[in-house]
Amino acid sequence: MESHPDLTVSVIRGLGWFYLIVAVMNAFWTYRVFRSGAHYNSIAGFKDVPKAATWGLYTVVLAMLSFAHVIVDSTPADFLFRLPVGFKNLVDVVIANPISYFAVSMVIFVAMILLRRVWTRPTVAWVLLNIAMLFLGVSMTDYDFRQIVGKPDNVPIVGMLFLVGFFTWLYFYKSVENDRRIAAGEPKIEDEQSEQVLVWPDLVYTEMICMLLLTAFLIAWGIALQAPLEEPASAVKTPNPSKAPWYFLGLQEMLVYYDPWMAGVVLPSVILVGLMAIPYIDFNPKGNGYYTFEERKFSVITFLFGFLPLWVGMIVLGTFIRGPNWNMFGLYEYWDVHKLEVLNNVDLSQLFWVDWLGKPLPRPDANASALSQAGTIFLREWLGFALVLAYLFILPPLMAVTVFRSFFVKMGFLRFMVLANLILLMGALPLKMALRWAFTLKYIVSIPEWFFNI
Amino acid sequence: MSVGEYIRESQIWRSIFRHPAPYDRRNRAVVMLTNFFLHLHPVSVKQGGIALSYTWCMGGVTFFLFLVETLTGVLLMFYYRPTLEWAFTDIRALRDVTTLGIMREIHRWGAHAMVITVWLHMYRVFLTGSYKPPREFNWVVGVLLLVLTLLLSFTGYLLPWDQLAIWAITVGSNMARATPVLGHEGPGFQLLNLGGYDLITNASDARFLLLGSRFVGEETLNRFYILHCVAIPLVVATLIAIHFWRVRKDGGISQPL
Structure with missing residues (x-):
């Protein structure tokens, strides 16, 4: 046994x-x-x-x-x-590597948009749903998969994945149909339902049925699955891995690539400010009150990119794939505390001074004045600062006169600057990931003296 | 006269419901205007505005889950004591021995569900472009409600006082240490000093403000309990009222005026 x-x-x-x-x-x-x-x-x-x-x-x-x-x-x-070992190993290899994980999620993301007319067809969608359910079912025959997916607090995430998948399908299904109708000059789906109806009974009863079903659902869920309760809290027994609540795992994942002040404070604030800014920077009057993709491609793709691969995708990564010591583990892999992953990431200043120029890293003299120490630090990190400043201050005007020219003309200076900076900050995460994978880059600007690392 | 008619004709009934039952068109309009709970709604709406395949019903579900959380939460408050001595024991007793201890299960699953439905609501609002004029500001209110929902869930996560709870909160709140200028491990914290003494230390920074302590301890439990049960729900309830009121004032959930 x-x-x-x-x-x-x-x-x-x-x-x-x-x-x-x-x-x-x-x-x-x-x-x-x-x-x-x-x-x-x-x-x-x-x-x-x-x-x-x-x-x-x-x-x-x-x-x-x-x-x-x-x-x-x-x-x-x-x-x-049971699952063939070869299949398990293949999935593990693909999933447990950040590069292939993100490559696969990007391929799915792009395919979702390009092939929207294909996969929104009910039969195709039904086949996809069947594949997802069979994958879930067959995977349950694996002990390690069961351990992680069956954890009580992770069950809602599985449910969320199906819900997000369903609603994304519903959006594209309606958009494809509406876009076809708009192109053909026919009334949109929503236009066909413009008749006024009384709230009592049409809406009030729907609400009541919804409430009854939800109540029944929550009670059934509560009976079927006990809420998690682990050992009593102990400040000396640190669990490995220590995870934030699941909805913050996307943010925790950013800690791999950015320091806490960026990943935990600045970028989450940017996300919130960016969300609040959406109505003020989306100048496109079309697509208000009906589903469409063609009429607002840019805003929809940007939002979907942020929500699907960056938010939901990273939650999946943080929940199901990050294991002890924050290493990545395949879906069917045992969470081995002793799994070693070699991390020898280097800072940009190290690359520039030592590897490229062959000089020692400039070191601030501890006895010198604060000003001179700061000067040495800026000299050491000049390339990183230059890159970051160029990214945030030179790229937006460049974007304004090239690819985003029509946006700039329509939006005006302030709106465009907000949009450009938000897009660049959103892109900062995948960019840093790519730099990490390509050059084992740790920090672009590395000033541990001031807790200032980018 | 049937019993039902007798009741509906009685002075008590008519003092509560000041109009006949909503069986005809006129009274179906009147009921919406004269009932406190129903007056949140307009009398009539566009058919497309209430089609489930259009609205996904996620905003309504989120609101209903907020009500479920309030109800089960109040019941749990009668039982649970937020102290190091009792917090864990009370939760375990809710699981093992207490009558209607399932309230805790419903409360926790409802909380997870609420986080998910609030995301899906936002997803739908975005995809139908419902944040576009004149509804820009209501989207902002919605983002605030999203943040507060996450904070409600986060503060509640600590209350069972088990390993899952304190370490999730420890990991989550460690971020505050790195707040620029205001965290004792954040960039620029040295800027705030008086005559060479740092004002920002591990006993005075943003994380300390959040936890009431240098680590997740009894002060944190108390602080999170108050935030979870009183402070945040009050703000959320206010914002929900504003959110709904603006939906009405802006002429429904979407489409230009």
């Missing part, structure tokens, strides 16, 4: 119920497809095969899978349905 069994009877039975839910969902889907009467023209020589047949077959397979799980009485170790 393994000490940490991948499969136990209760896990297998639980998965059986999970697959049953997926099967029932697909039974409804099969019915929906059947009602639509869609047919394949020809499949393996058979003419006019209803598409519902494929879905029916899939549903039956799921139901049998569910059945096999629920009635299991062999020893769990002999149970056949």
